[in-house]
Amino acid sequence: MKYIFFLLALILTSSVVFAQQGNTNVTGVIINGSNDEPLEGVNIVNINQVTGSTTNSKGEFEIVAKANDTLHLSYLGFKSIKVKVTNDWIKFGSSTIALTELALALEEVVVNQFRLTGYLEVDIAQVPINTNYQYSISGLQYGYEAGKGTGVNKILSSIFNPADFLYNTFGKKAQEMKKLKQMKQNDEIRDLLSSRFDREMLTVLLQVDRVDLDEIVRQCNYSKDFINTATDLQILDAISGCYEEYKVLSRGRK
Structure with a gap:
């Protein structure tokens, strides 16, 4: 008993x-x-x-x-x-x-001055030309801009570069990068990231700082305009695609 x-x-x-x-x-x-x-x-x-x-x-x-x-x-x-x-x-x-509330300070706003003439051809010539290319992201109804190069060619120059930035970054953060798929599959996370531009959640989940996050995207051959204007969800999809390409190339390298 x-x-x-x-x-x-x-x-x-x-x-x-x-x-x-x-x-x-x-x-x-x-x-x-x-x-x-x-x-x-x-x-x-x-x-x-x-x-x-x-x-x-x-x-x-x-x-x-x-x-x-x-x-x-x-x-x-x-x-x-x-x-x-x-x-x-x-x-x-x-x-x-x-x-706790933060003390919000307005950043200085710089307004570019254009001398408009009233002639369409002349005034249009003063507007900076965006030379980015349009790409689509699965799950989104619109595209986003990125630099030249698509597919595997986007990171060939980085993966075989002596500096090997992507290899060192992705290789040392395998556990964090595995979260990419989880983040993409979680509807709550995707909804949160789709309306954010501060990169805070991405840096926290991937355990990188903002500078390194921007550098990863840049090394994946995305433009400065894309890095500055993309939503956190678009940045997530960009890094995720680049990481998948990196894995293919790293297997061949080994």
Whole structure:
């Protein structure tokens, strides 16, 4: 009898531990730290699981996570933070998280002056010509601009260059680059990235800084105009395509 009781206790304990270690849905409320008002539209990304969510009008959110996962919270005009998912959070339910407002400063705006003559042919000649090429991205209804070269030819010059920037970058970040496919397949992540231009989520998920992220895209032979104007989703698709080409070339190189 004692043996059976001990066995049942062991099974129950194991079940509790397994439940704590496995994925579950954690909930929370995000508020403005200065006035305790709920914040709607805050972006929440689970860096470990590569899943995303946003807060509703009451500041509430729900996201798949497990203990020790890290959630990245970002909202326009507020300081982004990282929050660790704890066993207590999972056990006791919703948690309230406060974000701190940033002091917003207007950047200097430079307006290029054109001396318009009233003659169409003369005035058009003053407008800079964009020499980029148009490419399409799966899942989008419109194209984007990129530099010359498509397919494997885009990175041949980089992969066989002595500096080997792409090889060193992708080769050393294999785990982070595996998240590319997860990011592309997650509808929440794609929706979040499609309306963002700050590269913050990409740098967090791929564990690179903004300078390195721009350099990766540039080495993949995308234009400066594309890098400056593309949405985060377009940058994601550009890096993802380049990474797939890199894998093909790196196998041949080995």
